[in-house]
Amino acid sequence: EAAVTQSPRNKVAVTGGKVTLSCNQTNNHNNMYWYRQDTGHGLRLIHYSYGAGSTEKGDIPDGYKASRPSQENFSLILELATPSQTSVYFCASGGGAGEQYFGPGTRLTVL
């Protein structure tokens, strides 16, 4: 079954530490996206990718890096995690028609 999966599902990190969130999709979509969701803000786009080897900045890229090593995998990297990055992170994949399919989310807490 085609799907978007994320790992880990829950993560507790320390301030200043490095955090990597992983996303895998079996939809064979070219586009992949990373969002964060916070109370009062809805979903905000952090980074996205049009295919393997490409990454683009979204609306709130500061403090985040992204990596797309293959069609299936898209990672979000927090090199120096801060408490303000405590959030729920969603990965999505999307085809040419524009609709996006979301993973279950990763709940990140930075202490």
Place this chain on the structure above:
Amino acid sequence: AQSVTQPDARVTVSEGASLQLRCKYSYSGTPYLFWYVQYPRQGLQLLLKYYSGDPVVQGVNGFEAEFSKSNSSFHLRKASVHWSDSAVYFCVPITGNTGKLIFGLGTTLQVQP
């Protein structure tokens, strides 16, 4: 710039009642529009999508939406809601140039037994 407004932050209905969640869009042309649903502590699921053509589009779980150019609206409807429909519903447009989705805060639906 393209945008949508969901004027109702929260809607409460009784189980078995009909439902309409409102969405008004602002766009000079014909927008691409989606409705997504987010159940508690889950990711977002695509309910239905509109690109062009028949203004009434059918979605999953008995949901449908009607696109109206004259009213600049894309309201979501369901004939009879179930308690499991309690969730947050997002009306989402695509930006014309980049294909990025624009998410607002959505409408929280609470279905009372």
